Amino acid sequence: MEKKIITISREFGSGGRTIGRQVAEKLGIPFYDKELVDQIALESGFAPNYVEEHGEHSPGRSLFAYAFAPQGVPGVMNGLSTADFLWSVQCNVILQLADQGPCVIVGRNADYILKDREDALHVFVFADEPFRAERIVRLYGESEKSPEARLHEKDKRRRVNYQHYTGRTWGQAQNYDLCLDTGVLGVEQCTDIIVNIVKNSQK
């Protein structure tokens, strides 16, 4: 089966976004990361930074979240919590994008949302903590928290969100077609492996 849609799920700091961008460039197909956030924001009425922050994270139940909810469109959320509403918009946007043609989608549980598409290749990217800690400090700079604490927090929120909305275990190999340790294999080689698989599927 020809693979046209590539979803990349990733541990924070493992290089999944870089791999996604490189794969998209080498295959000459769209790469959805920030664009995905903007589209979800547009269709949901949430601010992009709210989508960015909450679309992959633990489902919030606080009243505070409603302050960011779309204004002036009575009933638009159909009684859903903000998190559930955001999830439903995210599903729709990802399903639509995949229908539009070949692309690479990073994060946002796209592996689960597109699990029934046989033309999708689902990749999980991870690495050990020292590799990721060094990488996030280099790319995103220092912060008050230790890099390890930042990794744990972000991964935990992604894991809980994935478990909540998919009922599956984040990082369980059988949820994906291919899992790659970027610390061992290197970002460039991981890109090449994915590109080769897609090209081989088109032969």
Place this chain on the structure above:
Amino acid sequence: MEKKIITISREFGSGGRTIGRQVAEKLGIPFYDKELVDQIALESGFAPNYVEEHGEHSPGRSLFAYAFAPQGVPGVMNGLSTADFLWSVQCNVILQLADQGPCVIVGRNADYILKDREDALHVFVFADEPFRAERIVRLYGESEKSPEARLHEKDKRRRVNYQHYTGRTWGQAQNYDLCLDTGVLGVEQCTDIIVNIVKNSQK
């Protein structure tokens, strides 16, 4: 880091043994599968078919198991249960084999036993049930049980054994360097991916 030792963990029927044999042939290095069983049998005093049947399976605690224990060597088991004794021999044999030079080792929790070797590449191979069911019937023939029941039983025993002796979750991506769905990627392509990674590590 140059990769010299390849461990392959696999769901029953996913083609892990075939991939292991092909990788070993292409790299011109030894392949330990049946040979491993014989060596463990030799060093433990257990019969090869007992090692084959129990070395990767749920740790038995039945008195019956003792009937297969090494005879005539008082104290050889040092008060360990048969399962724990078998595990300790298995660990020693695998550590020794890895010390002898490049090789491919299939199964027997070798990924965990060799987790501290930086020159080891740990691979997990899996596939969906229809792919594996068709494969085991084609390779091993029909039996009284349905192929699905055979898959569930064998995988469950491997999972429980792995969890018991390693404290880790079988099939969790982060335990390996690379996880491959043979149903999606094909056995030949999986072999090529592993061979390329090893060759690239030697450049």
